[in-house]
Amino acid sequence: MSEGNVLARFPAPPGEGRPLADLCRELYRGQLLTWREFAEAYAALQAVWIRELQAGGERFVVQFNPGREASTAADLDPAALAARPCFLCPDRLPREQAAVLYREEYLILCNPRPIFSPHFTVSARAHRPQDLAGGIEDLLALAKDLAPDLNVFYNGPDCGASAPDHLHFQVYPRGGLPVDRRLAEAAKDMGAFSLACLSLAGREAVVxxxxEAGDLAGGVRALLAALGRVRGGEGEGMVNCLGGYYGRGWVLAVFPRRRGRPGAYYLAGEGRRVISPGSVEMGGMVITVHEGDFAALDEGTLLGIYEDVALEAPLVREAAAAVRGVLRGA
Ligand SMILES: [Zn+2]
Known part of the structure; x- marks a missing residue:
């Protein structure tokens, strides 16, 4: 990306400061005028089909968004990732793509395959892998800088990220996901720090x-480590994370995962459902890229998909209890 495509910097020099959300809105309006592919994608988003679905006593939104096919069906095999040009690296971005430079380390970009209006991708300038433990402070700063209208989410490797090899977050309008209502409730009762399990249809979250940013970052890192232990694997444990800054502090929901794609993704024929759950799905909105999946998705299939990809509730509760024990002892 050339210097000329950086429309604004945040924070700005003293005296010139404007809220980050304003700079993002300006970027979004500008790109609608200067980048045809993006304008067409947003026009298509205005016309996507949406329906509601009740499952497990919860309201879900199902979106038919064929523009997401490349992301939903991305080849995530490590060899395929290594062989393809990384589409988030600054020198490979489309010529028309503009950015807000965020805290020198990230580019805020309009997502050319949007689920929300607006929908931003916040991409590290350097090519380095998705890593919530390492990036949590940046996610928290971003959430605070974008409040109160915008929230942030993170998709871990094999948890919905189509570029797991390039660190990035995404930004969506607060209230755009059904789970946001639960986050707002948690914000009302906010104390100095809390960590609690939240049982949702087919999946268990940790809120x-x-x-204090330090408490949130420490809590998330301790949770990732505990999830790694209860799963018996290496590394941070598979997660999605979403949330925002609500007046006095942060509310984050972490969704521990056990699988990237559900069994239905790999079926042949009629039963196949091309759905790759990420934060958006864990938050209660399901993106379908084929009309047949959009029409056929029912309560049983939806709950089956969540049960396939979400880490079992007893293991989530075990990890959360371990973190509470560590924090009490600290
Ligand atoms: Zn990259």
């Missing part, structure tokens, strides 16, 4: 809330 962290608090007024």
């Amino acid at each position: 962290l809330a608090g007024t």
Whole structure:
């Protein structure tokens, strides 16, 4: 990306400061005028089909968005990732793509395959892998800088990220996901710091809330480590994470995962459902890229998909209890 495509910097030099959300809105309006592919994608988003679905006593939104096919069906095999040009690296971005430079380290970009209006990707300038433990402070700063209208999410490797090899977050309008209502409730009761399990249809989340960034970051890192232990694997454990800054502090929901794609993704024929759950799905909105999947998705299939990809609730609760024990002892 050339210097000329950086439309604004945040934070700005003293005296010139404007809220980050304003700079993002300006970027979004500008790109609608200067980047045809993006304008067409947003026009298509205005016309996508949406329906509601009740499952497990919860309201879900199902979106038919064929523009997401490349992301939903991305080849995530490590060899395929290594062989393809990384589409988030600054020198490979489309010529028309503009950015807000965020804290020198990230480019805020309009997502050319949007689920929301607006929908931004916040991409590290350097090519390095998705890593929530390493990036959590940046996610928290971003959430605070974008409040109160915008929230942030993170898709871990094999948890919905189509570029797991390039660190990035995504930004969506607060209230755009059904689970946001639960986050707002948690924000109302916010104390100095809390970590609690939240049982949702087919999946268990861990909600962290608090007024100090250090507590949130420490809580998330301890949770990732505990999830790694209960799963018996290496590394941070598979997760999605979403949330925002609500007046006095942050509320984050972490969705521990056990699988990237559900069994239905790999079926042949009629039963196949091309759905790759990420934060958006864990938050209660399901993106379908084929009309047949959009029409056929029912309560049983939806709950089956969540049960396939979400880490079993007893293991999530075990990890959360371990973190509470560590934090009490600290
Ligand atoms: Zn890259």
